[in-house]
Amino acid sequence: MIRLFIAEDQRMLLGALGSLLDLEADMKVIGQAMNGEEALRSILEQEPEVCLMDIEMPGMNGLEVAEELVRRSAPSKVIILTTFARPGYFERAVKIGVHGYLLKDGEIDELADAIRKVIAGKRVFSPELTFNVIREENPLSAKEQEILRLAALGKTTKEITSELYLSSGTVRNYISEIIHKLNAKNRTEAAGIAKQKGWI
Amino acid sequence: MIRLFIAEDQRMLLGALGSLLDLEADMKVIGQAMNGEEALRSILEQEPEVCLMDIEMPGMNGLEVAEELVRRSAPSKVIILTTFARPGYFERAVKIGVHGYLLKDGEIDELADAIRKVIAGKRVFSPELTFNVIREENPLSAKEQEILRLAALGKTTKEITSELYLSSGTVRNYISEIIHKLNAKNRTEAAGIAKQKGWI
DNA sequence: AAAATGAGGTGACAAATGTCATCTTCTTTG
DNA sequence: CAAAGAAGATGACATTTGTCACCTCATTTT
Numbered sequence: 001m002i003r004l005f006i007a008e009d010q011r012m013l014l015g016a017l018g019s020l021l022d023l024e025a026d027m028k029v030i031g032q033a034m035n036g037e038e039a040l041r042s043i044l045e046q047e048p049e050v051c052l053m054d055i056e057m058p059g060m061n062g063l064e065v066a067e068e069l070v071r072r073s074a075p076s077k078v079i080i081l082t083t084f085a086r087p088g089y090f091e092r093a094v095k096i097g098v099h100g101y102l103l104k105d106g107e108i109d110e111l112a113d114a115i116r117k118v119i120a121g122k123r124v125f126s127p128e129l130t131f132n133v134i135r136e137e138n139p140l141s142a143k144e145q146e147i148l149r150l151a152a153l154g155k156t157t158k159e160i161t162s163e164l165y166l167s168s169g170t171v172r173n174y175i176s177e178i179i180h181k182l183n184a185k186n187r188t189e190a191a192g193i194a195k196q197k198g199w200i
Numbered sequence: 201m202i203r204l205f206i207a208e209d210q211r212m213l214l215g216a217l218g219s220l221l222d223l224e225a226d227m228k229v230i231g232q233a234m235n236g237e238e239a240l241r242s243i244l245e246q247e248p249e250v251c252l253m254d255i256e257m258p259g260m261n262g263l264e265v266a267e268e269l270v271r272r273s274a275p276s277k278v279i280i281l282t283t284f285a286r287p288g289y290f291e292r293a294v295k296i297g298v299h300g301y302l303l304k305d306g307e308i309d310e311l312a313d314a315i316r317k318v319i320a321g322k323r324v325f326s327p328e329l330t331f332n333v334i335r336e337e338n339p340l341s342a343k344e345q346e347i348l349r350l351a352a353l354g355k356t357t358k359e360i361t362s363e364l365y366l367s368s369g370t371v372r373n374y375i376s377e378i379i380h381k382l383n384a385k386n387r388t389e390a391a392g393i394a395k396q397k398g399w400i
Numbered sequence: 401a402a403a404a405t406g407a408g409g410t411g412a413c414a415a416a417t418g419t420c421a422t423c424t425t426c427t428t429t430g
Numbered sequence: 431c432a433a434a435g436a437a438g439a440t441g442a443c444a445t446t447t448g449t450c451a452c453c454t455c456a457t458t459t460t
Contacts (some may be wrong), residue, residue, distance in 0.1 A: 007229065015308040016216035037439080083210070108215040143407085154389025157446070170408050178450055186416085188388050189354025343437085359418070370438050376418055386417080400450085 002119055005048035007039035007065070009057040013104075014196070015051065017111070024112050036060025040068055041044075048076050050115050055082040055089055063089065069097050077118050081111075086198025088138050090129050101125040119145045138199040139181045147174045152191035154182045202319055205231045205248035205276070207239035207265065209257040210332045213304075217252065217311070224312050236260025240268055248276050250299075250315050255282040255289055257362050263289065267296050281311075285399030290329050300324040338399040339381045348398045354392035 004027055008014040011034065018029045023083045031046050033039035035058045036127040043051055043065075051069075053062040066078045079100035080093050091100050102111065103126045139150065150160045157175070161168050175187050184190035194200040201220045204227055208214040211234065214398050220231045233239035233247050233282075235258045243251055243265075253262040262382065266278045279300035280293050299318045302311065314324040350360045357375070361368045375387050384390035394400040 008303050009403095010310055012281075012304040013213050013216065013307060016213065016220055017205070019308065020216055020219055027331065098213070104210050104212040108212055108219065111212070114411085116314075152392075154384060154386055154392050160260065167409055169410060169459065172446095173450095178448085179448075184354060186354055188391075189353070190291060191388075192354050366437095367439055369440060371437085372416095372418065373420095376420085379418075 002027045002050060002110065002115060003046075004029045004115070005033075005039070005043055005051040007036070007051065007062065008054040008059065008081070009034050010054075010176075017036045017054075020108060021115075027112070027115065034058075037064045043076050044072065044074055047154070050118055050142070051078050052081045053098075054113075055077050055080060055084065064097065066098050067091065068131075075119055079114060080104045080161060081154060082192055084198065085126070085128055086196075088198030092136070101129060102126050103128060112197065123185050123200045138197075140178060140184065140194065140199055144174055144181075145194075145200050146177050147171060147195055148178050148187070148191055151187045152195065152200065164189060202227045202250060202315060203230045203245065203246075203248045203321050204315070205233075205243055205251040205277075207233045207236070207251065207257065207262065208254040208256075208281070209234050214251075217308075220308060221312065221315075226282055227312070227315065232357070234258075236262065236265045240265045243269060243276050244256050244272065244274055247274065250318055251276050252281045252311075253278055255280060255284065263292055263296065266293070270297055279314060279318060279324070284398060285326070285328055287397070301329060303328060307385050307390050336398075340378060340394065344374055344378050344381075345394075345400050347371060348387070348391055348394055350374060351387045352395065352400065 004021055006014060006018055006029060008017065014032055014034065018032055021027050022029045030048055033043045039051070039057075040060065041055070053060050053066060053187045055062040062080060062082070066080070071077060077099040079102060080098050080100050081104060082089065083104045083171060085103060089124050090101055093106055100114055101124060102114060102124065106126060138145075146164065147160060150163060155163070157168050157171050160166075160171050174180070179185070179187065179190050181191045185192055191200070204221055206214060206218055206221075206229060214232055214234065218232055221227050222229045224308070230248055231242045233242055235257050238255075239251070240260065253266060255262040257330050258312060262280060262282070266280070266393075269276060269278060274399065277299040279302060280298050281302050281304060282289065283304045287301060290301055300314055300323060302324065306326060317324050346364065347360060350363060355363070357368050357371050360366075364371070379385070379387065379390050382390045383391045384393055391400070
């Protein structure tokens, strides 16, 4: 019997996946969570064999949870299940070493198969990601990402300086460099591009 | 036997809901669609008793489909099923006369019940919408929304002027007013607030 | 030890943004 | 009809943003 955990913040999808997978003869859903923190806690405690993990959840996101699980050498294998085919997310997931990355735009039938494959030691990735998508490296450094994340929320240069303890000139230099790297014409457009690519 | 139709653009949720509802003894899913046009065509042809309808779909959206069904006096009853508790959507759905409006953040169990209630002639609405949620009117005029939508994409004042045939001063006045109305400190933050509230 | 690199900073400047008071035209409405 | 509103425009002004060249002070490399 494969013991499953599902972390997904949309209650209806969570419920639906849970019920359906529970119907599979060889699987049992032993836990569910609607946010990252709760997922992390429960997974560490219950040690399911496989976790289905959404990325965008309130609080801690799915990739952060996966990373933490690896860091603590939890025995559970993680399959990321998300709406987004963003290269940045995928790249990061692979780097973390997740066992699968599937899109919510796939058939549910493929899901049970994928879980069995992962249990058999294989890794499963949506073909959309491994083939079609041209791998675009995130060109932003960690600091640049942090600054752009704040700017994307509409924070002013001054607010960013006091949050990161940098001078205003430095923040402006960083933003100028970011705009240049992303080929944007101002911070707002840069934020849009980076979000869309999954870089922030 | 209740004959159901489901229109939902996220394949996995569509499949999951379909499978689950099909398991109900008194229901049968007779059709599915992943976009508005297809949904409209199939529903007119197959005349299901109840349609579950997502709002945000490629092409024609769910509210438009519902409106068209009413206009052509199709016998099928519509239950809107969406992620968004946006007052604007809800308002419009009620005006069209849909038989239900549920959020994807509700339990799946409630879904089958809701369908039976609708068949029994009742109307079902998420309590979040009718009670809890303080109806926040969109404070932005149509023009303001349009301008903010463009600004949110990172377009400069100059680009907005040439897209809307307004003088740059006027665009700046509009944005100033928008910022004031939304209690933001710049256009970027204003865009964030408006998006989050579903106002643009 | 000298050179290169990287994180952070300055100062100057031009351009874009936000704010306000005031003005012109239409369109509604009492 | 006169008054009151919209929608749009102007001009002036203070800030903010974006750009660029150049500086400082550690750490690494060589």
